[in-house]
Amino acid sequence: TVRQGTPSEIFLDDSLAPYSIKVLDKNSELVYSSLQEYGQIYNIAAYVRKYASVAALKLVTLNSGDVATTESYYSATGSTKAQGGGSYQVVTPAEFTVITGLGAADGYIDHNMAGGNVAMLMGRSEPHVSQCGAVDGVDSTIQIQALVNTMTSTSGGMIIDFTNGDWVVDTLTITAKFGLQFRGAAGSAFSTLQVKTKIACTNLGDFRCYGLKFVGNAFSLATRTVSAPTAGNYCFDMLDNIANWDIQACDFVGFDVAFRPDPAAANTGSYVININNNYFQSNNYDCEGGIVLHFTMSDNTFAETITGNAKLSRASEFHYENNKHENGVAVMTSYNVELYNSSKQDCKSVITGNTWHEFSGIRLNNVDGVCLDNNQSRLHSTADLVGILVDGTTENIYLGQFELNGFQGGAAFATTGVHITGTAANIYIHSAFKCFNFVTALLSDNGNLVRINNATLIGNTTGLSVQGQSVANRFSVKNTAIQGGTDAILSTSNTAEWNEQECDILSGAVTNTDGYLERYYETGTWTPAPTGLTVVGTPTYTGTYTKIGNVYHCYASISSTTSTAATAGTTFFAGIPATAATDSTVQSVTTGALQGSVGLVTGTFAYTGTWTAVAAVRISFTYEKA
Numbered sequence: 001t002v003r004q005g006t007p008s009e010i011f012l013d014d015s016l017a018p019y020s021i022k023v024l025d026k027n028s029e030l031v032y033s034s035l036q037e038y039g040q041i042y043n044i045a046a047y048v049r050k051y052a053s054v055a056a057l058k059l060v061t062l063n064s065g066d067v068a069t070t071e072s073y074y075s076a077t078g079s080t081k082a083q084g085g086g087s088y089q090v091v092t093p094a095e096f097t098v099i100t101g102l103g104a105a106d107g108y109i110d111h112n113m114a115g116g117n118v119a120m121l122m123g124r125s126e127p128h129v130s131q132c133g134a135v136d137g138v139d140s141t142i143q144i145q146a147l148v149n150t151m152t153s154t155s156g157g158m159i160i161d162f163t164n165g166d167w168v169v170d171t172l173t174i175t176a177k178f179g180l181q182f183r184g185a186a187g188s189a190f191s192t193l194q195v196k197t198k199i200a201c202t203n204l205g206d207f208r209c210y211g212l213k214f215v216g217n218a219f220s221l222a223t224r225t226v227s228a229p230t231a232g233n234y235c236f237d238m239l240d241n242i243a244n245w246d247i248q249a250c251d252f253v254g255f256d257v258a259f260r261p262d263p264a265a266a267n268t269g270s271y272v273i274n275i276n277n278n279y280f281q282s283n284n285y286d287c288e289g290g291i292v293l294h295f296t297m298s299d300n301t302f303a304e305t306i307t308g309n310a311k312l313s314r315a316s317e318f319h320y321e322n323n324k325h326e327n328g329v330a331v332m333t334s335y336n337v338e339l340y341n342s343s344k345q346d347c348k349s350v351i352t353g354n355t356w357h358e359f360s361g362i363r364l365n366n367v368d369g370v371c372l373d374n375n376q377s378r379l380h381s382t383a384d385l386v387g388i389l390v391d392g393t394t395e396n397i398y399l400g401q402f403e404l405n406g407f408q409g410g411a412a413f414a415t416t417g418v419h420i421t422g423t424a425a426n427i428y429i430h431s432a433f434k435c436f437n438f439v440t441a442l443l444s445d446n447g448n449l450v451r452i453n454n455a456t457l458i459g460n461t462t463g464l465s466v467q468g469q470s471v472a473n474r475f476s477v478k479n480t481a482i483q484g485g486t487d488a489i490l491s492t493s494n495t496a497e498w499n500e501q502e503c504d505i506l507s508g509a510v511t512n513t514d515g516y517l518e519r520y521y522e523t524g525t526w527t528p529a530p531t532g533l534t535v536v537g538t539p540t541y542t543g544t545y546t547k548i549g550n551v552y553h554c555y556a557s558i559s560s561t562t563s564t565a566a567t568a569g570t571t572f573f574a575g576i577p578a579t580a581a582t583d584s585t586v587q588s589v590t591t592g593a594l595q596g597s598v599g600l601v602t603g604t605f606a607y608t609g610t611w612t613a614v615a616a617v618r619i620s621f622t623y624e625k626a
Contacts, residue, residue, distance in 0.1 A: 052076075054111060054119075054133075057088065061115030066090040068119065073133055083165075084130030088119035096120055100150070108132045108146035124150065128161040136165035137221060139196070144169050151177055159183050162212050163191050166221045171197040178205045184212030186249040194221060195255075198234035205243045209250055216254035216283075226254035226282045229306070234260045238289065242270040251279045252286070261289035261312070269293060269314075275300065282306070290314055298322050308360075311338040315367075318349040325356040331381045332360040335389070340365035344393040351375065359405070361385045366392035373400030373431070380406045380414040380437075387414065387435065390447075391422040400431040406438035413460050416440050420447035429455050440465050441484075444475060445493075452477040459483070463508060465490045469516065472496040477503060478520075484508030491517035501549075522547040524577065528556045528606075528619075532571040536613065537562030545577050547625075552577055554606070556619040563613035568599065572607040573619070579604050584623035 049068040051057040053075040057068055066089075073084030088111075096110065096118040097103060105112050109132050111119045121131060132147035134140035144160075144167070151158040157179025164185070172195070174180065184191035196217040201207075214235045218227045235252055238261040252258035258280060261270035269291030276296065280286045281303045288311040295312075298321040302309050305327055310320060311334070320337055336359065337351060347367035352374050359377030363386075364370050372388070380387065387404045390397055399418070406414035417435035420427055425448040435441045436458035444450055446468040455477075457463045463484040469475050469491075475498035482488045488508035489500060494516040501520030510519070526543035533539075539560040546553045554576060558564055566588070586599035588608050597609025601623045611617060 054084075057113070057119055058111050059114055062090045062113060062117060062119075064090055064092050064095065064117055067122075073130055074135075081136075083136065084128065084133065086127075086131045087122040089122050090117050091120050092117055100124075102150060106146050106150065108143050109150050125157065126159040126161060128163070129167055130165070134165075134167055137168065139168045139170060141169040141172065145172055148172065148174055148177070148180070151180060157181070157206070162193055165190060166192045166194065168194045168221075169196065169199075172199045174199065174201045174204050176203045177207075180204065180206075181208040181210070182212055183210055184250070186211030192221070194219060195233070195235050197232070198237045200237045200239060201242060202239045203241045204238075204245075205241075207242075207245045209245075209247045211249045213251040213253070214255075214258070215251075216256070218254040218282075229254055229256045229282070229284045231256050234258075236260065238262060238270050238273075241268045243272055245270075245273045245275075247273075247275045248277050251281070252283060253281045255283045257285045257288045258283050259287040259289070261287070261295070262291045263289050270295065274298075279303070280305065280309075285309075285311060287312070293317055295319070296321070300324070301326065303327065305332055305336075307332060308334045308338060309336045311335070311340075313339075313341050314345055315339050315349060316345070316347055318347070320349075320351045320354065322353040323355075325354070325358070327356075327358040327360075327381065331358070333382070335361045335363045335385065338363040338365070339367050339370065340392075341367060344368055344395065359387065361387050361389065363389040363391070364394050364397060365389075367394050369396045370394075371398045371400065372402055373398070374402075376403040377405050380408055383408065383412065383414050385414065386419045387417040387438065388419070390418070390420045390424045390427060392424070393422065394424045396426045397424070397428070399427070399429040399433050402433050402435075404433075404435040404438075406436065414438050416443050417457075417459070418442040420444040420450060422446075423448065425449045427451070429453070432456075434458075441482075443467070444469070446470055448474050450475045452480055454478075455480045457482045458506075460485050462486060462490050463488045465492070466498055466517070467491075467493045469494040469498045470496050473499055473518070475499070476501065479503065481506055482508075487511045489517065519547065520549055526554065526556075526577050527575050528558070528573040529575045530558075530571065530573050532567060533558075534565040534567075534613070535560060536564070539564055543575070547577070550581075550625045551622060552625060553622050554620065556606075558617040558619070560615055563615055564617060565613040566597075566608045566611050566617075568597065568610040569607065572599075572605040574605055576601070576604060576606055576623075579626040580623040581626040582624060584621055586619060586621040589618045589620075 069087045070085045072082035076082040105118045133143040159181040162184045192213045194215045216233045218229045233256045235255045235258045272294045274296045277299045279301045284306045286309045291314045293316045296319040301324045303326045344366050348369045351372045354375045356377040358379045358381040360381045417438035427450045429452040433455040440462045441457035441459035443465045463482040478501040481504045483506035488505045489510045492513045494514045497516045497518045528541040528543045537560045543556040580601045584601040588597045599608040
């Protein structure tokens with residue numbers, strides 16, 4: 001046993017077992033250091049003092065430069081486990097300010113001692129949450145807030161260790177921090193942070209979070225179950241000027257909104273946010289808010305979301321990728337993903353590689369530039385929710401490979417697969433896009449510059465319905481398989497032509513109620529109405545045509561009980577299928593005398609050549625539609 005005083009040398013016999021050296025300071029506090037090797041000389045002039053708790057440490061008088069440890073933050077008892085022990089460097093108040101950049105010890109992390117010096121927590125760049133006085137399972141808002149507050153702009157960042165416990169806060173405020181990290185133990189049930197109201201973040205940059213289970217106030221720590229979320233219970237309320245976040249391997253359970261980026265329109269926004277490889281369960285919204293830029297949600301799993309997975313206004317360069325949705329029990333009440341704005345917003349966003357067990361749809365409202373590709377849905381959750389709704393002034397939308405299934409189980413099918421409405425324009429549907437098991441696979445009412453190519457549209461009633469088209473030839477469907485229980489294609493209430501080309505009509509009628517559907521390949525009949533034809537007896541007029549692209553190949557037969565005769569330049573037939581773009585030749589061949597003559601198609605009339613009285617005439621002409 002050596003007491004504090006003049007330096008001492010202790011020589012050990014290396015033939016004996018290692019010794020323990022007991023060191024007593026002037027207060028007779030005991031600290032020991034175990035020797036690890038034989039035959040060595042140990043300098044023990046600097047030694048560590050050990051205390052049972054922070055309260056015990058604060059009662060002693062130590063000199064600047066001394067080092068002390070605590071076994072626990074609070075004294076351990078039969079019902080209270082030892083937790084939060086740490087090492088402390090003793091410094092003067094002036095030294096404390098210089099080292100930490102803080103004004104004074106806060107009494108949670110750093111402590112004023114009896115002699116006037118400060119016990120400054122060592123390893124403060126990576127403290128455990130219990131080292132600020134937080135207690136497992138007890139609301140520790142004040143203590144954890146104090147821990148966050150000790151982090152200054154000059155401290156070079158801080159990792160707060162939340163492992164091994166169920167930690168609880170009410171409202172935690174994080175303002176003007178850079179380099180803060182929350183760390184848990186991924187996959188562990190004993191690394192939980194319950195947020196009873198919210199974590200309010202402003203001017204928070206380079207924030208990292210890994211392996212921590214965040215639970216809302218609807219979550220029971222005792223039973224590990226969750227009830228309905230409470231309104232206003234947010235995990236991260238990302239208020240303003242949020243940048244460079246990386247959230248990985250975390251759980252978010254039972255919140256009104258797990259991530260709420262920039263809800264106020266006047267704020268700066270949230271930038272370069274990566275929410276990757278996390279698990280979301282039983283939240284009202286997983287992400288809902290305002291301005292985001294370079295915002296990525298990828299490789300996450302969503303289970304039992306109540307309202308929506310991501311609802312963002314004023315989003316730009318938003319990436320929603322490779323997420324898995326398992327809403328097998330709860331039926332969502334709104335869209336899985338909704339991007340919207342009060343007026344058209346440059347969006348440039350991507351939704352790709354996602355799978356939905358139960359799909360509630362995607363809405364794009366007043367956004368410019370969104371790509372949806374390589375997504376798949378298995379079931380549709382709510383009949384009245386459209387699979388993909390494109391509305392408002394939305395422009396430049398690409399719908400690529402997407403298996404969009406409207407099946408709800410049994411004989412139930414959702415109403416509409418894709419709905420293009422408002423003044424939406426420049427919509428391109430391509431590359432194995434498949435929409436099936438909806439009452440109507442695709443409905444467009446006044447969509448402008450819509451191009452459908454290499455898609456599959458299967459509706460239980462209607463495959464493709466085009467209504468209210470007001471700009472000629474600005475809607476086209478090509479090389480697409482279309483099927484409907486009643487109508488494969490239904491054209492109604494249009495005021496301008498739209499085009500179908502080389503589509504495979506699997507089943508169902510092609511119903512052109514307004515006459516504005518222009519098909520690439522079409523056969524039909526027309527009724528020749530003669531002017532200037534000399535008729536003897538009772539004639540019969542029949543006409544057929546084949547349309548390929550913009551060219552009509554027309555035929556007419558005239559038969560009479562006695563005869564007909566025509567005069568070139570005078571006799572013509574009205575009723576041709578469409579107005580001719582340029583003058584074209586009319587061939588007339590008569591039977592009996594085998595007369596042949598040549599006429600002209602011009603405008604809406606087909607002028608014949610001359611033939612003398614015969615009983616039957618065959619007319620043919622080809623022209624390009626105007």
